[in-house]
Amino acid sequence: MNRVFVLIGLAFSNALRGIRSASTTSLMAVLTIAIVLVLVGGAALLVHNMSSILDEFGTELQLTAYLEEGLSEAEQRDLVERVAAAPGVERVELVTKEMALERFVEIAGSEALLAGLEENPLPASLEIQLRPEARTAEAIGILEASLDGLPGIDDFAQGREWIEGYARAVSMVRIGVVAIAIVLGMAALLIVANTIRLALYARQDELEILALVGASRTFVRVPFLLEGTLQGLLGGALALFVVWGAFEWLQPQLREGLELVVGRAELHFFTTAEALWLVVSGAALGLAGSIMALVGGRT
Amino acid sequence: MRRRAANATGEPPVRMYHVSKSYMAGQYALHDVSLEVRRGEFVFLTGASGAGKTTLLELIFAAEEPSEGQILVLGRNVARLGASAIPALRRHVGVVFQDFKLLEDRTVEENVRLALDVIGTPRRDARSRVFGLLKSVGLQHRRFHHPRSLSGGEQQRVALARALVNEPEILLADEPTGNLDPDLTIEIMDLIVKASTRGTTVMVATHDHSLIERYGKRVLRLDGGRIVEDVPAMGAALGGGP
Numbered sequence: 001m002n003r004v005f006v007l008i009g010l011a012f013s014n015a016l017r018g019i020r021s022a023s024t025t026s027l028m029a030v031l032t033i034a035i036v037l038v039l040v041g042g043a044a045l046l047v048h049n050m051s052s053i054l055d056e057f058g059t060e061l062q063l064t065a066y067l068e069e070g071l072s073e074a075e076q077r078d079l080v081e082r083v084a085a086a087p088g089v090e091r092v093e094l095v096t097k098e099m100a101l102e103r104f105v106e107i108a109g110s111e112a113l114l115a116g117l118e119e120n121p122l123p124a125s126l127e128i129q130l131r132p133e134a135r136t137a138e139a140i141g142i143l144e145a146s147l148d149g150l151p152g153i154d155d156f157a158q159g160r161e162w163i164e165g166y167a168r169a170v171s172m173v174r175i176g177v178v179a180i181a182i183v184l185g186m187a188a189l190l191i192v193a194n195t196i197r198l199a200l201y202a203r204q205d206e207l208e209i210l211a212l213v214g215a216s217r218t219f220v221r222v223p224f225l226l227e228g229t230l231q232g233l234l235g236g237a238l239a240l241f242v243v244w245g246a247f248e249w250l251q252p253q254l255r256e257g258l259e260l261v262v263g264r265a266e267l268h269f270f271t272t273a274e275a276l277w278l279v280v281s282g283a284a285l286g287l288a289g290s291i292m293a294l295v296g297g298r299t
Numbered sequence: 300m301r302r303r304a305a306n307a308t309g310e311p312p313v314r315m316y317h318v319s320k321s322y323m324a325g326q327y328a329l330h331d332v333s334l335e336v337r338r339g340e341f342v343f344l345t346g347a348s349g350a351g352k353t354t355l356l357e358l359i360f361a362a363e364e365p366s367e368g369q370i371l372v373l374g375r376n377v378a379r380l381g382a383s384a385i386p387a388l389r390r391h392v393g394v395v396f397q398d399f400k401l402l403e404d405r406t407v408e409e410n411v412r413l414a415l416d417v418i419g420t421p422r423r424d425a426r427s428r429v430f431g432l433l434k435s436v437g438l439q440h441r442r443f444h445h446p447r448s449l450s451g452g453e454q455q456r457v458a459l460a461r462a463l464v465n466e467p468e469i470l471l472a473d474e475p476t477g478n479l480d481p482d483l484t485i486e487i488m489d490l491i492v493k494a495s496t497r498g499t500t501v502m503v504a505t506h507d508h509s510l511i512e513r514y515g516k517r518v519l520r521l522d523g524g525r526i527v528e529d530v531p532a533m534g535a536a537l538g539g540g541p
């Protein structure tokens with residue numbers, strides 16, 4: 001047991017020795033990981049805030065189904081129940097012809113416009129509130145198609161078009177961020193792998209001597225894995241610090257701009273768990289890079 | 300000590316049966332070599348350059364695999380050792396080379412300790428053993444120096460201490476004095492002989508005939524990859540060596 005602790009201690013001290021003896025290349029690896037994570041983390045923060053704005057306004061994204069004339073009250077109630085059971089629907093509200101008229105009058109300010117008409121021309125409708133996860137263009141399309149066949153429904157109207165466009169923009173940006181994260185992550189991985197590979201070459205003599213005195217593969221390899229992981233950890237921490245600094249710096253201006261456009265704006269930084277994720281992904285990048293180096297090169 | 304007990308049956312620590320090694324098809328670095336080295340025995344390997352001395356030693360510590368034949372080292376079939384069994388074998392086999400193979404960025408003490416580090420020897424235990432070994436080669440006062448600041452003879456003594464610190468059953472030395480002048484050569488060889496008198500089986504490859512004559516040990520002469528001569532130690536017939 002004691003020996004295991006000794007070996008773990010040695011693995012750490014060998015990893016630190018490795019970083020110290022190749023401080024320039026190590027620093028390059030740390031900075032590469034930091035730059036990649038600043039870009040990805042910054043973009044993630046942007047998406048995060050864009051979608052939290054969406055959450056606030058998303059409740060106004062709803063689908064209206066206009067009903068055919070002459071449905072009985074029972075038929076209307078039946079329709080409400082069936083629509084409420086459709087996937088993605090949070091709540092259904094029936095707006096009768098009378099209610100529609102009342103609203104119209106309220107908005108128009110007088111009955112004068114309708115004075116010439118004998119009958120109420122406004123149709124009854126169902127106002128369909130969507131669940132948060134269904135507030136996307138595709139989900140609304142699918143819902144619309146599935147409700148289209150129901151007897152009694154005449155036509156649909158979508159409310160708040162801008163929100164829908166915005167939601168589409170958010171999901172596109174999100175896809176973009178994931179794509180960028182993958183590409184940049186791969187680049188960082190290769191650079192870290194290369195750094196570790198250089199370290200392997202630079203320490204070829206040491207590896208040979210270790211092999212001669214009976215070092216196991218684990219004894220030889222673990223310090224390199226630790227080295228990569230430590231570099232990644234440092235890069236991740238650095239990135240978190242930079243993203244946080246940039247956020248604090250930009251937040252006042254951004255908030256002002258947003259208030260003009262959408263009325264009110266709360267900008268959020270990462271939660272502690274998310275911030276930890278950023279640092280941990282740095283460590284994971286470093287670890288994966290060093291595994292790549294060890295698998296790719298011979299030790 | 301504890302490890303030696305396992306081998307106290309008198310089984311020869313090094314045995315080769317019809318061993319050949321060929322790096323290129325049709326060319327043999329070693330050809331049909333059979334030999335046995337007894338426990339505690341001291342053997343010189345000699346022969347012209349390219350005769351196969353280094354190759355023979357490399358086969359014993361599993362740096363190379365034989366092309367043909369069987370090699371038993373400490374009862375293990377070296378030809379069939381898995382990747383994880385090789386380090387385990389090497390912890391029982393100390394090796395010394397002409398070029399010392401010391402790490403320049405570590406102190407003398409750290410270099411010697413390397414052989415203990417790889418088996419996770421606790422720091423305090425390791426320190427005292429390293430000190431003891433350095434003392435036996437007369438370098439305890441240099442333990443915090445770096446190899447660069449040491450003479451060739453001193454560097455080789457450090458390498459020897461590293462090879463012996465783990466109390467190996469076998470010590471292999473490939474031209475250990477090839478880079479040293481005659482005085483230092485004797486100094487190093489005396490230390491190696493001392494190790495063998497404590498029960499370590501020793502094989503030394505050398506060109507140096509004066510050494511062979513001086514020590515009067517068993518000599519295996521190689522030529523073109525074959526053992527062409529096996530001269531027993533002087534007085535071996537009387538008492539079975541030292």
Ligand SMILES: Nc1ncnc2c1ncn2[C@@H]1O[C@H](COP(=O)(O)OP(=O)(O)OP(=O)(O)O)[C@@H](O)[C@H]1O
Nearest residue numbers: 322323327328346347348349350351352353354355
């Ligand atoms: N890694 C290798 N690849 C190809 N051929 C090799 C290799 N190692 C040794 N040889 C060949 O095997 C033969 C024996 O070499 P070896 O190094 O064992 O000789 P040696 O007796 O140690 O010579 P020296 O006294 O010069 O050290 C030589 O012909 C050499 O060229």
Ligand SMILES: [Mg+2]
Nearest residue numbers: 352353354473
């Ligand atoms: Mg040789």
